[in-house]
Amino acid sequence: MFSSSSRYARMAIYSVVRPDGTIVQAVKSPLPGSALVAGYHRRLAGQRLDSLAYHYLGDATQFWRLCDANDAMVPDALGAADLVGVPLGKGG
Numbered sequence: 064m065f066s067s068s069s070r071y072a073r074m075a076i077y078s079v080v081r082p083d084g085t086i087v088q089a090v091k092s093p094l095p096g097s098a099l100v101a102g103y104h105r106r107l108a109g110q111r112l113d114s115l116a117y118h119y120l121g122d123a124t125q126f127w128r129l130c131d132a133n134d135a136m137v138p139d140a141l142g143a144a145d146l147v148g149v150p151l152g153k154g155g
Contacts, residue, residue: 064088070127100132100148112138119149 065071074090081087104115112126120128126138132150135141 065090068122068124070131099151101151102149104147104149106141106145106147112141115147115149120152 064076071090076088076090078086079089101119104119106115112129113123116126116129117123128150129147130136130138130141132148133141133145141147
């Protein structure tokens with residue numbers, strides 16, 4: 064259902080019945096802050112999370128791991144000049 068690098072790749076899938084009777088599949092959201100942090104990076108104005116993910120994790124699409132490691136539900140919650148925790152490892 065999801066690519067192997069997705070934050071949802073290893074999450075349990077379940078079905079939800081909407082009020083109109085249609086059935087949709089959903090996944091349990093990962094727990095924020097569950098990533099082990101290898102170090103920190105002071106984010107400068109103009110630095111994008113995908114660029115930081117590429118630099119530290121080797122994959123720009125892993126920006127969500129930076130969000131998870133910093134308890135940020137949305138990328139915009141990590142602003143410029145914030146100290147960003149960098150998760151361990153180069154894989155999902």
